[in-house]
Amino acid sequence: MLETVKLTKRFNGQVAVNELNLLVKPGELFALLGPNGAGKTTTINLLLGFLAPDAGEARVNGASVAADPIAARRHIAYIPEQVMLYPRFSGVENLDYFSTLGGRRHTREELVTLLKRAGLPAEAADRRVGTYSKGMRQKVGIALALATEAKALLLDEPTSGLDPAASHEFSLLLRKLAGQGVAILMATHDLFRAREDATRIGILVDGKLAGEYATNDIKHMDLEKLYLKHLRA
Amino acid sequence: MISAIARKEFLDVWRDGRFRIAAAVVVVLLGVALLLAWQQVQRARAERAAAAALERENWLNQGEKNSHSAGHYGVYVFKPLAPLAVFDRGLEPFVGSTVFLEAHRQNQAAFLPAQDATAMRRFGELTAATGLQLLAPLLVVLLTFGALAGERERGTLRQVLSLGVRPRDLVLGKAIGLGVALAVLLVPVALFGAVALANLPEGDAGGSWLRFAWLGGAYALYLAAILAVCLAVSAVASTARTALATLLVCWAANAVLAPRLASDFAQRVLPTPKLAEFETAMHKAVQEGLDGHSPRQQQLQEFAQQTLKKHGKTRIEELPFNFNGLVMLESERLAGEVFDHHFAKLWDRLEAQDRIVTWTGLVAPLLGLRAASMALAGTDFTQHRHFSVAAEQHRRDFVRVLNEEMMNNTAGGHHGGVAGRSLWEKLPAFRYDPPPPAHALRAAAPGLMVLFLWAAGAWTALLLVAPRLKPN
Known part of the structure; x- marks a missing residue:
């Protein structure tokens, strides 16, 4: 449903997203972890067609976003860090x-x-x-x-600034949507929520997917270690 | 989708208390301006009608005298104020309202209302026209500067575009919504203007209703152009504050700078003579002929010879009529040629200056609007010229009748016999018919063209900018 193929974006020669390959299928909740400046928001902007890629392709429901961003957005709901x-x-x-x-x-x-x-x-x-x-x-x-x-939901740090109860409530809603077959890509810093809610987790470092894991295969402590390991690598 | 955007935009603006206050101020100002102008026009028209009636009485009761003396006694004629001066007084305060008609001279209109005004006039006169020309665009600026730039800053633009809304639809929807909000304010003002016009005696003179409809179109074009420019600036400005600052600078340039610069430019390119220079040149041409080599005395001597030859006489005294009357007629004819030449040259020059100012409207649309507005209201220079020509024609008819009387009334010697009320009654009172709407439309055409080009250009620019609308 949401897919990036060797997606690349540079700003003033600086690589923000580097040949990123991602696939989020219907019913999946993919958590994209990464430090500030890792390229999470840029990836979401590329999937929304707000930015044009320098190379590679973003696809929504199998169609190229760059070719028809308006049609791509018709399949997407977008929830930013602060819904305005x-x-x-x-x-x-x-x-x-x-x-x-x-x-x-x-x-x-x-x-x-x-x-x-x-x-x-x-x-x-x-x-x-x-x-x-x-x-x-x-x-x-x-x-x-x-x-x-x-059919797809793009979330950019949606629980940042929410109190734990509100954050929990929000997570339940996301899981319900995923259960209804919605493909969800959530950019977040919140390792706990990622481990709790996501079906898969990707760790983005310098615009590149440094690691990708199924949440069933890792525990909370392991996720933190993995995250830090990828950052230091 | 466009209608949903328009509806939301309208409601959003309407719920904004700041807009309601600004709108109320503008509507009240326009309403008060219309009311005051209506009273003023009604009073001025009544005063001029009363003065014309009194003048007629004076003329008829001037007593017995020879017709030449009656020519110097003269009459005053008064320019009727156009009904749409209620809306736009145009040049009325700066051109005279009264012309003194007398033998031998073509006088210019005198008694400028501006001469009787206080120093406050320097700050401009609030009429519905100036309100719509200056305040309404300011209201449009306040209404639109944040329409796109503000949404971008707040993040709602991102939210809206993420839903697959076409930027062009968004911009069009906003333009319609804001246009409707503006119309809700201004349509009642227009209706109030219509009521004022309907309640003015002879308010329908000179095709006022047709002119009024065209005025509505001209102002709609102007505000549509301003709306498109404001939205285009809001679409490309990085912040609402930048959009506001840019638009306020544009407003000041259009409303304050452009009229002064354009007038100075026109005067520099096509200078007009000072009044004293004009009068001196005309007096000299009357004495020496238009070519400067045909002195009046010589022309009249030749005319006397031709007349004697035509009638087969050798002495003036042998002619079967008062030759002085014929000389007066010929003298008026010769002077008329000079007046026609000099006034036409001056008036053509003034109209050419106006055309320069109007076409400078391609840079600042207010100049195009002002020209169209004055022309349609019947308060521009072309219509003042129309009145001046009619007054001069009346003078020539009136002097001709008196001179013919002098020529045919041989009883009184040099200046003819004594005439009385029966002759004075032969001379009809001055009646001025304002030019038809076609005249006003011809005069307004350049201004309307400027406005049309502005509206077309601004909307094209907006539609070109719209697809490039960025969420941040």
């Missing part, structure tokens, strides 16, 4: 607007249900999102993924 919404609109209005832009129209009842499924308290749905916490905004992001019935 329109503060003068309520949660329902934001979801209505974004899901309409994503090509899906829903009734008000459906939208409220989607927000509930994403874990947003019922009383918050009609409140202006200017009053929302970060966790609540992230839930609207999840609701948007549900509303657009995206």
Whole structure:
């Protein structure tokens, strides 16, 4: 579903993503670990078509992103580190607007249900999102993924700054989406959440995939050691 | 999708308290400007009508005198204020409202309203036209500077584009939403203007409603161009603050700098003579002929010889009419040629200056709009010229009748016999018919073309910039 083939991106001669090969199949949650500047966000931008690759190819649902980024984005839901919404609109209005832009129209009842499924308290749905916490905004992001019935989900450090309870709740929603066949690529620093939620983990160093592991095969302690080992290598 | 974006944009703007305050200020200012102008135009028209009636009474009751003296007694004629001066006073404050018609002289309109104004006029006059020309673009700037740059900064643009929205659709949707928000403010002002026009006596004179419709089109083109420019700047600016600063500089250049620079430029390229120089040159041409080699006395002597020959006489006294009357007629004809030549040259020069200023509008659209707006409102120079020509034609008709009376009334010797009310009544009161809408449209055409080019160019630029819209 989400695939990169020898994907390469340079900024002013500096390599940000270096011949990266990735494949995230439907129902998989792939956690992309790596330090700051490793190329995680650049990879997501390349998959979204916000950046053009210097070499190689990003594919979504088998089609080249560079050839038709608009069509590629139609299959994707994207949740950044901070889901940004329109503060003068309520949660329902934001979801209505974004899901309409994503090509899906829903009734008000459906939208409220989607927000509930994403874990947003019922009383918050009609409140202006200017009053929302970060966790609540992230839930609207999840609701948007549900509303657009995206086949793939790109997450860029989605739990950063969330308290443990909100982070846990968010993880449960992700697992549920993966269980429904959504391909999820999550860039994160959070080794614990990666080990808990992902089906596979990739460690990105200097734009290159330094290691790739099935989470069933490694324990928490091992993951930290592996991560540090790849960084020092 | 475009309609969803437009709807969201409209609601977002409408819910913004800052916009509501700014919009209320602009609408109230425009409304007050219209109301005051309506009162002012009504008062001025009533004053001029009353003055014209009084002047007619004075003319009819001037008593008995010879017709030549009546020619010097003269009459004042008053320029009726165009109904759409309610909206745009144009040059009205700076050109005279009254012309004194007398024998031998073509006078320029006098009594400029600006001469009676206080020093506050230096700060400009608030009319609905200046409000729409200067304040409405400022409102558009405040409305649009963050439309794309602000979304980029906040991160919502990234969110929107990640959903597969075509940047062009996004930009078009925003333009429509913001355009509707602007229309919601300005349509009531236009309706208020229509009500003011409808409630003005003879408000429909000179095809006012057709002109009003064209004015609406001209201002819509102007604001559409400004909207597109603002969105294009917002699309390419890295931050909302950069977009705002850029747009404010553009606004100041368009609204403050361009009109002054363009006028100075036009005066430098096509200078007009000072009033004293103009009067001196004309007086000299009257005395010496247009070619400078045909002195008036010599021309009149030749004319006397031709007349005597034509009538088979050797002495003027033998002619069957008062020769002085005929001389006056010939003298007026010769002077008329001089006046026509000099005034046409001056007026052509002033119109050429206006054309330079209007076409400079290709750099600053306000100049194109101002020209079109004044022309359509009937307050531009071409329509002042139309009035001046009509007043001069009336003067010539009036002087001709008096001179013919002098020529045919042989009883009183040199200046003819005494005439009275029956002759004064033969001379109709001055009645001015404003030019038809076609005249106004011809005068407005260059300005409208400038606005059309601006709107077409700005929207093309916006649509070219849109696909390059970057989320960060």
